[in-house]
Amino acid sequence: MLFGVPREKSVRLSDVAAVAGVSLATASKALNGNTRISEATRERVRVAAERLDFRPDALARSFASGRSGTIGVLTHRAKNTFAQPVAMGAILQLGAQNQAALVYDGDVKESKAMSDSLRELRARRIDGLLVIGDGHEHTSPSLTHNFDVPVRYIFTASSDPNDVLYLPDNREAGRLATQHLLDTGNTRIAHLGGPQNSIAAERRLAGMTDALTAAGLEPVGPITRSDWTRVCGAASMAELLQSGAMFDAVFCGNDHIALGAMETCAAAGVRIPDDVALVGVDNWEGTVVDQDGSRQLTSVDLELMELGRLGAASMAAADHAPGEHFSTPTLAIGPSSRV
Amino acid sequence: MLFGVPREKSVRLSDVAAVAGVSLATASKALNGNTRISEATRERVRVAAERLDFRPDALARSFASGRSGTIGVLTHRAKNTFAQPVAMGAILQLGAQNQAALVYDGDVKESKAMSDSLRELRARRIDGLLVIGDGHEHTSPSLTHNFDVPVRYIFTASSDPNDVLYLPDNREAGRLATQHLLDTGNTRIAHLGGPQNSIAAERRLAGMTDALTAAGLEPVGPITRSDWTRVCGAASMAELLQSGAMFDAVFCGNDHIALGAMETCAAAGVRIPDDVALVGVDNWEGTVVDQDGSRQLTSVDLELMELGRLGAASMAAADHAPGEHFSTPTLAIGPSSRV
């Protein structure tokens, strides 16, 4: 397979100008949308550029304009966490915008290495900065005022309330899960929640309440708390069953809790989804999909790649409203809920 | 938290030269390791640069030198496949080398979009190119002669035998798995292989044979074939049991096959690892780790992030031996083999 991309020396702007019969300056302005150019001239230059297949040398352009076409990306331990899809989504989006990514991975709390990276990013004259967290309850130090280019915080909180944040929409996730349960005929819905101090857990519950309130309902049974793990989820489910509450569906704070709940139900002879429908949150491949590749759980997908994509795309729109922006979760329907 | 990185105008090389009492040219050469400079002068310039905290403007440097500090990365459908850890490993390594990554994701077979990307990469004056495949039996068209910078092919074959490839070491994976089984006291080892036409499957088997031959042994029972899936793995195991062969361990072509085999064993009352030890390949989180986070399988990890890392690192060493280079697999021990 051949790609007709020869290696001969490339055409310069001066060549274009010569062909179009205008000066270098005029050619530059014509191609860069500067006003103060007659439409006729602009078109003439455009045609010449087109004909010569002119591609401006990115290096020269960067140097002259001060814009590097490179975005700095600071990740927080991207190797281990599931910040990976977020980072990947962001980087692919940057590529689609013809922007390179200069990625420094590290621990946001190690300010020594940090300030070194920042120096380097500055020397590189980056056009923007993405700070990507790992989604845990952890606040990134605000770097916005260290740079005069846009900074976005993705999948993390920041220490400055005026920063621009991109986060998964946990509230909508809770609402979506609950609405799905309502739509499939359930009316008495319980909740197995995450940790008490988790903002994400709070928001998922708030979203659930939104949906129930809109339907004139309330959560059924005790709102249990757990640390997101399967074991805790199983215990929570046991507690719920013991409480004697009557329920036909359970919204679980995440997939691990949901799987724990399934386990307890199986042991107690409660059929899923016939007796009780379950919905979880995360839709993480290794969690909700069984080893034979079949899905075993209905789950809300937080769309982490999309989250990264949105954050990266927002750099283009230079000034941006401060505060939280969200990726929209989607529902992945599996056999743990009715249809 | 504050990072003492002020925003004042940065020092230029001319400032350094002035402080050191030398010319601009001398300062440049002193800092860039050019010979033809006395050690005394060089040191004087170094000290001056240090004192002023001089950071050369990357844009100007790129423009002047023609080196962009950017590496092009072409991925093949990175969103869906597990090329993702490979790409991530590569990109993080590039960052560690202070190189930016310009990532274009697409389908290598769509030559239209492809040649467009190549044009753009050329205009960007990339310092190197990484072609990252998805590990499937699929050959990337060779782009080496479209660029005068180094090109590396990672996790994919290329159409030109003189290209530089980085691949997981499937043969060593097979050897490692088998050696582990030998080391833990097994002597009659069977194999449940992947598809007949898969190079990866062939190599894993070859590695197994290496280890057995070195120990004066041979594979036991029929070498079964399957399409990497759990269902096929289960069938293969049934076939092996039926064959009447006596074996105390099985090296499985991948983790899915191993899990299928476990299933069959469970149904047949064969205890693992007491009666039969199992080892798989891939160590993919969603596969070998049970939902409660505990490992259920011994598996060879192909070290995909490391693979990406190696490929990226090799760009620094400008000219490089053509042919295949490997990342070294590691063994992740779980309860499916004895200790």
Add this chain to the structure above:
DNA sequence: ATGAGGTGGTAAAGCGGTTTCACACTTCGC
């Protein structure tokens, strides 16, 4: 002494665009 060869340094020419500023030429208001 003398020219060849080696060292250590400098002045200046790029690199290929963008952007500023001055200039010529219209158009318009009074």
Add this chain to the structure above:
DNA sequence: GCGAAGTGTGAAACCGCTTTACCACCTCAT
């Protein structure tokens, strides 16, 4: 009819570093 304001264009400065070409000097063999 004439100055003021507006419009389109080009000459040249500039971005900050790398690299080439050249020069001054010093050493050494002839």
